[in-house]
Amino acid sequence: MGTEKLQEFVEALKTADQSWVSSVADALGEVTVLTPREHVRAVCEFLRDNHGFDMLADLCGCDRGPEEDPRFEVNYHLFSTVHYQRLRIKVELTEDDAVVESVTTLWKTANWHERETYDLLGITFAAHPDLRRILLPSDFDGHALRKDYPLRGYEPYSLT
C-alpha cells in the first residue's frame, strides 16, 4: 500500500507549523510522525478538524527500558471514517517528566485509553478528567508494564 496520501498530511502539518513535526518515519506502509509533546494536542486537533481524522483508533504507551532516554513513548493511532487512512502520532517522554497533555476533549474514547496507559505504564495525562487506575486495583503498587517491573510482581498480591 502506498503512503503518498499519508505524506500529504505530513506536508500539511509541516506547512501549518514547522515545529509540530520533529521527524517522520515511513516504514511497512505506515507513517509515523514524531511530535514534540507540547504540541501533540494541537497536532491531533488540526488533523481531526482539517483532514478528516475523526476517530482515535488506539492510544498506547510503550516502555523502552529504564536505561533508555527518552524512556517512554505514547502512540496515537488516528483513523478516518471518511478516507480510511491511518496515521501514527508518536510522542517521546523522559522518565522523570512523563507527562503529556490529554486528548479527551478531542475524542471521548481517549478517556479509557489514557487511564489504561497511566495504570500500566505510569504516564500522566495532564487535564484528564478522571485519571484513575482502570485494570489494576486502586491500591496496586507500581506500574506493571514497565520493563523493570518483574513478570510475577514483587510479592504475591492478595485482595485482603
Added chain:
Amino acid sequence: MSTAVENLEPEILDESIDSQMTISMGPQHPSTHGVLRLELVLDGETVVSTIPDIGYLHTGMEKLFEYKKYQQGIVITDRMDYLNPLGNNLAYVMAAEKLLQIEIPERAQVIRVLMCELQRIASHMVWLGTHCLDIGAMSVFFYCFRQREKILNLIESASGGRMTPSYFRIGGLMMDLPAGFDRRCKQFLDDFPDAMDMFETLVTGNPIFQSRTKEIGYIKKEDAISWGLTGPCLRGSGVELDLRVHNPYSGYENYDFEIPVETGCDVWARFRVRMRELYECAKIVRQALERLKPGPTKADAPKVVLPDRDDMRKHMDSLIHHFLIVAEGFNVPEGEVYHAIEASKGELGVYMKSNGGPKPERVHFRGPSFVNLSALPDMVEGELIADVVAVIGSLDIVLGEIDR
C-alpha cells in the same frame, strides 16, 4: 408523642423520593457477560449515571507477550476474546507477518477468511443467545448454541481445539484442512438458513423483543465516532465502516458481500445489523469454499515457518530449522506496526513493536469490547435499570478482551 410521629413521616417519604441510590451491579450478575461491575446511581428506576468497573479478569497478557517468543504469543491471544479466538489469532499473526514481510500463499488466505467467517457466525450466535436471555427469552439460547456447536465441531476438526484453536500461525496455518471439511461445512451452510428463519420468527418478529429494544441505548453518529465505536455498534449508528472492505486484508477484497448499515442508533438497530451480517458471513463462507484450490498452506520462509513432519525425516536442513525455531525462536526485524482487522465485535487492532530479537518489545491489543464498553455510560443515561442489560447485550462485550 403523636406530633413527633407526624413530623417524622413526611421526612421519610421525602427522602425516598428525592434521594438517589447507588447500587452495585455485578461482578457476579449474569447479565454483565462475565465479571463486569457497574456502579449505578439511580433515581427510582431511572439511571442517573453509570461507572463501569473493570479489571476483575486482568491477567497481564500484554506483559506476558514481552516474555514469550512470537510464536508462543499466539496461544495467549486465544484467551482474550474467547468467543472469537480465530480473529485474535489473525490480528496477531498478521501484525507479525507485516514486520517479517512474509507473503502468505493463496490457499492459506482463503482458509483464514473461511475460518474467520465461521467464527464470526459462532460469536454472533453467542451474542444472540445471551442478548435474548438477558431480555427474557430463554429458549433462543439453546437454538443458538446448537448452531454454534456445529461450528465449534468444524473448528475442532481443523485445529484440534474448540475454544482455543491457535490455528493461524506466523506464515500460514497450523496444518491444512482435514479431509471432508468442505462437505461438512457445506452441510452446515445448507442447514443454516432454516435456523436463521427460526431466529427471525422467534426474535425479530417478536413484539415483546421489539418493544424492549427500540429507542433504547441511543447513540448518535457523531458520538459513536468520538467514542471510537466500531463494528456492528458503529454500523447501527449509520456509519458505513467495515475494515474488510475499507482496509482489506487477507484477500477480503475478492469477496462479494454487503455491509449492513442501520440508522436507528438504538439497541434494535445494532440487533438488525448483526442479524443481517449473519447472512453475509454465510455468503462469504460459501464463496471461500468455492475459491479453495489445492496448494501450499505455509509460506516459503524456512527460518520462520515450522517444516512439515515428513520433511524433517528426510532433510537435514528442515530438522535444523525446526530445532532453531523451537529452541531459539526467530528474529523479527526492528520496527513497529499497527494492524487492524474486523473482528466480530469491531476493530481489533494489534500494535506490535520489535527491537530485533525473538521476543516482541511491546504488544498492545486494541480490543473492540474495551472501547465499545467505554461508551456505555453515555448510552444508558436516563434509561430504566431494566434496559441497562439490554444495552450491554447490544454492545456484545467479552470481558476477557476488556481486561486482558
